[in-house]
Amino acid sequence: MSTTAxxxxxxxxxxxxxxxxxxxxxxxxxxxxxxxxxxxxxQDGHLFGSLVNLLKNGAPLLLVALGMTLVIxxxxxxxxxxxxxxxxxxxxxxxxxxxxxxxxxxxxxxxxGIALALSFxxxxxxxxxxxxxxxxxxxxxxxxMTAGRGVAMLITGGQITTVNSAPFKAIGSGFWxxxxxxxxxxxxxxAAVALLTRRTAxxxxxxxxxxxxxxxxxxxxxxxxxxxxxxAVCALFxxxxxxxxxxxxxxADANNAGLFIELDAILAVVxxxxxxxxxxxxxxxxxxGVLIIQTLTLTVTMLGISPSVTPLFxxxxxxxxxxxxxxxxxxxxxxxxxxxxxxxxxxxxxxx
Amino acid sequence: xxxxxxxxxxxxxxxxxxxxxxxxxxxxxxxxxxxxGEVHALMGENGAGKSTLIKALTGVYSIxxxxxxxxxxxxxxxxxxxxxxxxxxxxxxxxxxxxxLSVAENIMLGHEPRRLGAIDWRTTRRRAGEMLARLNLDIxxxxxxxxxxxxxxxxxxxxxxxxxxxxxxxxxxxxxxxxADEVAQLFAVVRRLRDEGVAILFVSHFLExxxxxxxxxxxxxxxxxxxxxxxxxxxxxxxxxxMIGTSLxxxxxxxxxxxxxxxxxxxxxxxxxxxxxxxGSVQPFDLDVYPGEVVGLAGLLGSGRTELARLLAGAxxxxxxxxxxxxxxxxxxxxxxxxQHKIAFSSEHRKAEGIVGDLTIRENIVLGLxxxxxxARRLPKKQVDEIVETYIKALAIRPGNPDALIKNLSGGNQQxxxxxxxxxxxxxxxxxxxxxxxxxxxxxxxxxxxxxxxxGEGMSVVFISAELEEVLRLSHRIAVMRDxxxxxxxxxxxxxxxxxxxxxxxxxxxxx
Numbered sequence: 001m002s003t004t005a006x007x008x009x010x011x012x013x014x015x016x017x018x019x020x021x022x023x024x025x026x027x028x029x030x031x032x033x034x035x036x037x038x039x040x041x042x043q044d045g046h047l048f049g050s051l052v053n054l055l056k057n058g059a060p061l062l063l064v065a066l067g068m069t070l071v072i073x074x075x076x077x078x079x080x081x082x083x084x085x086x087x088x089x090x091x092x093x094x095x096x097x098x099x100x101x102x103x104x105x106x107x108x109x110x111x112x113g114i115a116l117a118l119s120f121x122x123x124x125x126x127x128x129x130x131x132x133x134x135x136x137x138x139x140x141x142x143x144x145m146t147a148g149r150g151v152a153m154l155i156t157g158g159q160i161t162t163v164n165s166a167p168f169k170a171i172g173s174g175f176w177x178x179x180x181x182x183x184x185x186x187x188x189x190x191a192a193v194a195l196l197t198r199r200t201a202x203x204x205x206x207x208x209x210x211x212x213x214x215x216x217x218x219x220x221x222x223x224x225x226x227x228x229x230x231x232a233v234c235a236l237f238x239x240x241x242x243x244x245x246x247x248x249x250x251x252a253d254a255n256n257a258g259l260f261i262e263l264d265a266i267l268a269v270v271x272x273x274x275x276x277x278x279x280x281x282x283x284x285x286x287x288x289g290v291l292i293i294q295t296l297t298l299t300v301t302m303l304g305i306s307p308s309v310t311p312l313f314x315x316x317x318x319x320x321x322x323x324x325x326x327x328x329x330x331x332x333x334x335x336x337x338x339x340x341x342x343x344x345x346x347x348x349x350x351x352x
Numbered sequence: 353x354x355x356x357x358x359x360x361x362x363x364x365x366x367x368x369x370x371x372x373x374x375x376x377x378x379x380x381x382x383x384x385x386x387x388x389g390e391v392h393a394l395m396g397e398n399g400a401g402k403s404t405l406i407k408a409l410t411g412v413y414s415i416x417x418x419x420x421x422x423x424x425x426x427x428x429x430x431x432x433x434x435x436x437x438x439x440x441x442x443x444x445x446x447x448x449x450x451x452x453l454s455v456a457e458n459i460m461l462g463h464e465p466r467r468l469g470a471i472d473w474r475t476t477r478r479r480a481g482e483m484l485a486r487l488n489l490d491i492x493x494x495x496x497x498x499x500x501x502x503x504x505x506x507x508x509x510x511x512x513x514x515x516x517x518x519x520x521x522x523x524x525x526x527x528x529x530x531x532a533d534e535v536a537q538l539f540a541v542v543r544r545l546r547d548e549g550v551a552i553l554f555v556s557h558f559l560e561x562x563x564x565x566x567x568x569x570x571x572x573x574x575x576x577x578x579x580x581x582x583x584x585x586x587x588x589x590x591x592x593x594x595m596i597g598t599s600l601x602x603x604x605x606x607x608x609x610x611x612x613x614x615x616x617x618x619x620x621x622x623x624x625x626x627x628x629x630x631x632g633s634v635q636p637f638d639l640d641v642y643p644g645e646v647v648g649l650a651g652l653l654g655s656g657r658t659e660l661a662r663l664l665a666g667a668x669x670x671x672x673x674x675x676x677x678x679x680x681x682x683x684x685x686x687x688x689x690x691x692q693h694k695i696a697f698s699s700e701h702r703k704a705e706g707i708v709g710d711l712t713i714r715e716n717i718v719l720g721l722x723x724x725x726x727x728a729r730r731l732p733k734k735q736v737d738e739i740v741e742t743y744i745k746a747l748a749i750r751p752g753n754p755d756a757l758i759k760n761l762s763g764g765n766q767q768x769x770x771x772x773x774x775x776x777x778x779x780x781x782x783x784x785x786x787x788x789x790x791x792x793x794x795x796x797x798x799x800x801x802x803x804x805x806x807x808g809e810g811m812s813v814v815f816i817s818a819e820l821e822e823v824l825r826l827s828h829r830i831a832v833m834r835d836x837x838x839x840x841x842x843x844x845x846x847x848x849x850x851x852x853x854x855x856x857x858x859x860x861x862x863x864x
Binding site: 207 | 667688724727728729730
């Protein structure tokens with residue numbers, strides 16, 4: 001029956017309709033404010049423009065939010081990603097700073113390798129607490145959220161470590177075939193996660209564990225190792241995000257790197273339509289969520305409003321999108337429409 | 353057992369109580385009379401209406417028709433608070449206390465004595481201490497509730513019910529998680545309260561306990577009143593048949609379905625359980641299941657039939673005994689390891705432990721098979737479509753659209769999808785716990801037919817059902833459970849009747 005419903009009606013019913021409307025509106029506000037906003041120009045073989053910056057600055061958040069999506073799909077949450085971002089940056093920069101040849105590619109690769117490996121280990125720790133010891137995810141990851149920044153401080157010795165290393169700088173500020181390296185990295189990870197979850201059975205098993213853990217266990221699903229893995233992967237992605245963030249500033253700031261990124265990531269996941277109750281997840285939804293948050297941050301700055309009130313605007317967008325997605329609100333709206341036009345509402349009901 | 357059956361003015365008289373839920377008549381003209389100083393058992397199988405009746409008496413549900421008279425005055429309760437004010441106090445199955453609070457705080461919760469607007473803690477503790485003393489409980493009111501055993505917590509819950517002037521105490525399955533000593537401790541308290549003149553309504557699935565403690569009983573079946581009896585005058589056998597519902601005469605006339613080829617007993621059993629048990633769940637038992645054999649588990653609810661099945665399926669871990677699969681020792685530590693031994697288990701809780709509601713029919717069918725293969729080796733789409741199409745057709749699953757979400761299906765169709773999930777894993781032993789509960793007659797017959805067909809093809813089946821007729825129709829052999837013990841095992845031939853099984857359940861396998 002849904003094929004008989006008009007195309008626009010099906011579009012409105014799509015779960016990403018309202019988030020995309022919000023994104024388009026935000027982009028429109030920016031374009032009206034500054035008509036050059038949408039223009040992208042090629043300069044020295046590199047792409048430049050507000051949109052390119054938007055994507056580049058959003059890359060770390062996308063990485064973190066991707067991991068968060070998987071964790072949330074298993075009914076969990078990971079509050080420690082911000083701390084992992086800080087630790088990863090601190091480890092990489094400290095290694096480079098203490099190395100005799102900070103400009104060598106080998107040094108940077110080893111530094112990145114150590115940082116990512118450590119991030120992964122931290123994720124394994126989170127996963128152990130949640131899946132083996134059965135600690136509530138919010139508490140289990142709160143441990144590392146608070147302790148992690150202390151660890152980063154120990155690594156940097158309480159200083160803001162700065163280095164000069166061209167290969168490392170490339171992670172956050174370099175270009176590859178004209179596209180920012182950070183965007184390429186985030187795109188590759190996004191594609192990899194999408195392939196891994198949707199081309200293998202991993203996505204279905206993650207959702208199954210998130211929807212009904214006991215039924216999944218009885219069906220033979222290895223829920224423990226699945227939950228363990230998503231926490232490890234989430235921290236690994238946070239570690240990569242940490243490399244990007246520290247690379248774009250070329251400084252490891254244990255106190256401020258990745259501060260509140262866990263909240264932005266959770267917001268992005270929720271805006272993208274993945275329920276905090278676990279279960280069905282949407283990677284493309286998370287992508288849209290990240291773009292909304294990033295655009296919003298940019299918009300507030302562009303409009304000359306103090307960045308310190310950005311959270312207020314984030315809250316407004318979140319509440320608007322969540323209301324638009326809420327089944328209860330949808331039912332209320334549908335009921336009103338039904339009263340107004342009993343026949344046309346029936347069609348909408350069927351397509352829902 | 354008590355012999356003195358008190359008479360006198362009833363403290364509770366419920367007459368002609370009816371409660372209707374959308375589409376279901378939960379209670380239909382039920383009477384219940386409670387006299388002061390008696391322990392009155394409320395008996396009935398699952399879904400008979402016991403809980404609904406209790407909730408009517410405690411004001412949780414409002415009644416559609418009938419009268420409730422408490423202590424001579426007619427009441428129309430519109431909430432639990434009003435019922436409590438009238439002197440009716442329930443203690444529910446799941447002890448609803450706060451483990452993190454002290455014993456005194458739990459007892460006095462909501463009734464704390466106040467002074468100048470603040471809680472008077474000293475009086476609180478003193479009054480709680482008095483309540484504990486009344487039940488002969490020697491524990492410190494200031495101690496944390498979590499520090500005490502479940503039995504003591506149960507008694508604390510009773511204390512709490514007694515804080516308000518209590519004329520009627522309702523105990524809903526108070527012993528379900530207690531061991532024998534703890535039950536004795538609880539019963540001592542119950543007798544003491546009875547002697548003080550409190551009317552006690554006692555609900556339990558343990559027949560022995562009901563006969564030990566109760567003076568009278570009211571039996572319900574399918575929301576209707578079967579009758580009120582004096583416990584000492586009602587033999588166990590009669591009670592069980594009244595609960596299950598087929599009168600003995602009719603049972604004897606019941607036509608036996610023709611028995612199919614009896615399984616090949618020369619072969620080694622596919623599964624052999626030797627002294628397998630789990631503390632607090634089911635006593636060690638022996639059980640053999642031969643290839644192509646249907647073993648029925650009979651027993652009342654809570655008799656341990658589900659617990660036995662869960663041990664065989666690896667859903668719970670046994671703490672004693674040994675399981676042999678195909679003659680070789682096997683460790684069934686998880687459902688997954690049982691599946692690797694080709695044992696599949698379909699739980700009685702379809703919603704909580706069966707379906708994955710937000711996934712489609714297709715995903716629910718292949719979940720077991722996919723889980724067995726691991727996430728990396730995804731089933732090829734073609735094979736998935738083949739499996740799904742085969743089972744949707746073979747089991748007549750409606751709707752036949754594999755992309756429909758399973759949560760939108762009827763109970764019978766959800767059950768068929770779950771059967772398909774397990775059959776897709778090609779098990780050699782299929783354990784079905786209440787596969788036909790709460791589904792319509794058509795689906796029920798289809799599932800019974802399927803079980804017969806599968807065993808004909810050589811699959812072993814362990815079949816659990818509250819309906820004895822069904823167990824008799826399908827099983828080659830029947831194991832009888834009572835009070836968490838396997839009490840008997842009989843070969844099912846033409847001579848075995850429902851009456852025989854009822855008698856075994858009632859007598860506990862001993863000569864009566």
